[in-house]
Amino acid sequence: MDQFSPATKLASPAIIKTRRLRVLGTAVTLLDQVKETAETDLGFGLDFEVLDFVPCQGKAALNPNTYDVYDQCFHNLDIVWFWGSLQPIDTQRISAWDKVSDLTKRGGISRYAWRGYGDAPVKKLYVQQSDQLGSEQGRYISMLPTVYNLDSFGYDARIFGYTQRNAESWSWLLDPRAKGRIALVDEPAIGIFDAALAAEAAGEMNFADIGNMSVAEIDQLMAILDDRRRKGFFHTMWRTAEDASQLVRNHKVAVQSMWSAAYGNLGGEAPHFLESVPLEGYRAWHGGMSLRRGLDGAALDMAYEYMNWWLDGWAGAVMARQGYYFSVTDPVEAALTKDEWAYWYRGEEAQSDLPGVQGQTVVKLGGRRSGGAQLDRANRIAVWNTVMDEHNYAARSWTRFVDRVRNDAP
C-alpha cells in the first residue's frame, strides 16, 4: 500500500492513527460500548453508522461505497447480496469458524430441532456456484453469523392470567381482551409474521407456507388486520425496543410484539408484563456481518480483524445482557459471570441481580428467563424473519395498514 512507500513513511504515525473501518448497521449491535472497546483492542478507529432496518438495507445495497462492513440480519441479505454490493467472506480467515453454531451452519441446533418456515440463515449462508446463495457447505460465506434471538410477544398477565404460563398463543395478539391495547412491530419482514402467526393461531386463516406467502394470503391477512383495526383493536405500531418498553410503562398496551431488550426496561410493570413462550413456537432472527464488494488490501484485513474480534466473547457477552444469543458460545461463557451465563443461556434462576448493557439492573435476584435455556428455545422455531418473494407486495400492503393505524383512518 501507498502508506509504506518512502515518501509517506515519515508521516506513518499519523496515518496509523487515522486507520478507520466504517461499519453500517442497526442499534441492535452497534452500541457505544462495543465501539470503544473494539477501538482499544484493535488499535484502529471505527465509524458506526446506525440506521433503522429498512433504510439500512437500502443504503447497503445502493451506496456500497459508504461502508466497509455491513452488520445486519440474514433475512435482508437477499437484497444486498443480489444487488452485487457484497463480497464472499473466506471462512479460513475466521479463526473461530469451527465453533460457529449448527443453528446457522446446518439450519438447526440438532437434527430434531424445528427448522421453522422462511429464510433460515443456512439457506443464505454459503456462496454457491454462479454467485448464488444456498445451504450447500463451502469455504465462502455471504455473512458471518453473530447475534440471534427467538422472539415472541409480551402480555399483561393481569388481563390474560398467570395460568397459561409457557403455553401462551400468538392468537392473543388479536384477542378481544386486549382490544384497543395491542401494538405490533412496524417492520414488514418482522411484524407481518407476528400478525400472520396470530391469524393462523386464531384459526382465522391458514398459510400454505407462512414463510413465503402468496399474494392471496397477504391480501387475506391484511383484510383480517384491517378489520381489527376498524374495530379499534390496535393502539399503535412501534419501531425500537425503547418504544416498546415505553408503551408498557405508560400502560398503553396489554399485548404486543416484543424484543428481548425491551423487557429489561419495564419499570414497575415488569412483574406483570411477561414474555410469552408461544405454543406455536418462536419467530427467530439471526444477525451477522458482511463485507462490501471491492474492499481489499489493508482495509479488508481490518474488516477481518474486526469480525474475528466480535467472535472473541466480549461483544457476545454485551449482546447477552440485552437477551441476545451468540453464534460462538464458549468465549461468551468465559466473558460472562457465572450467574449471568446461568441466567441468560441456561435458563436458570438468577443468583444475584444482573446488569444490563449500561450497568443498570435488568434482572432481579430469583428471576428466570422465560422459555428456559437457549437450547430449549432454539428447538422451537416456528418461522424466521424473512424477506419473502412477495416482499414488495407485502411491504406495500403493510405500509398502508400502518399508515391507517397511525392516522386512525376510518
Next chain:
Amino acid sequence: MKQTMQKRYELVCDVLRANIKTGRLPPGFVLLEGPIADLMQSSRAPVQMALKILEADGVVQRFPGRGFVVAGTGEEPVRQDIRALDLHISDEIDDALQSRGMWELVYDQVEEAVASSLIFGEFRIIETELGTHLGVSRTVVRDVLSRLSERGLIRKNQSSHWIAGPLTAQSVRERFAIRSILEPAALKLAASAIDYAEIAQLCKRANENAPEFSDTEDFELALMETCIAKAPNVELISTIRNIQLPINAANRALIKLGLPRDQIAVDEYRSLFALIERRLIDPAADYLENHLKILAQKSLARLKIVAVVVESKLAVPYLTQLR
C-alpha cells in the same frame, strides 16, 4: 390495414350524414371524391366507400354528371367547393381522422413508462393527463391504451379505470418459467435461419468488450434479434416478446436505480453465443434454459430492493399510485 380503412370510411360516412341531416350539405349539393378526401385528410378509397353506403341508404344519389348529389326533390345540382362550407366535424371525428398512425409515434415512451412502473405497485392511468403529457387527442390516447392492453400491461377495473401493475413475484416467476420453455424451443427452431457469420462477428465484438456489449441487456437483446426471433413462427416470437416485456422493463428500472453490471450473467451470455457460433444448438438451448432459471432467482431477489427505495424516481404525471 383493412381495419383502419374500415374505420376511416365509417368516419367519413358519419361526417357526411350528420351534415346532410342538419342541412349544411343541402339537397342537390354535388359531392366529389377528391375535395372530400382532401378535407378529411384521407385517401380516396374510404370516401368512395362512404359514398356508396350513403347511396345505398338513399342519402345521396347519382346524377348525370361526375360524383353524387345530396338526395332531395327536383333540386338543381349545386356546385360549390365543399372545403368552403365549414362543415361540422365533431372533435372526436376530427381527431380520429387526423391521428391515424399518430399513436405509434408516442406508444414506445408510454409503454416504457408503464412497464417500468409495475414493480412499484398498482397505478391508475389518468387518460386526460396522458393526453396532456403527450400533447395528443383522446383518440390517440385510446389507441395507445388499447395497444397496452393487448400487450397485457394494463387492464380495466370494475370502475372502468385503466390499471397497471403490480408486477408480483408470482408473475415474474411464471414469466421466467414460460421463457425457459419457449426460448430454448425457439432457439432450436431458429437453428437453420441463424446468420452464423453475424454470430461470429458478434462473439468477436463481445470478447473485445465492445461498448455495444457492456451489459446483460445488450446480450439479451442481441440473443433475441439474432437468434430467437429467427424462428419461423410469428406467434411464438410475439408471445415471447410479450412475456419478456414487463421483466425487461423491470430490469431497466432497476438499472436506473443503480443495479450494477452482472458480470456472471455477461459471462454466461458469452458462453451461450460461443456455443451458437459453433452451431451446437442443442447444448446452447439447454444452457439457455439453465441460464434463465438462474436469472429468475436473481430477478426475484433483486426486485425486493424496491421495497426500500423511494418510489418517485421514475414517476410520470399520468400514473397515479393506488393506495
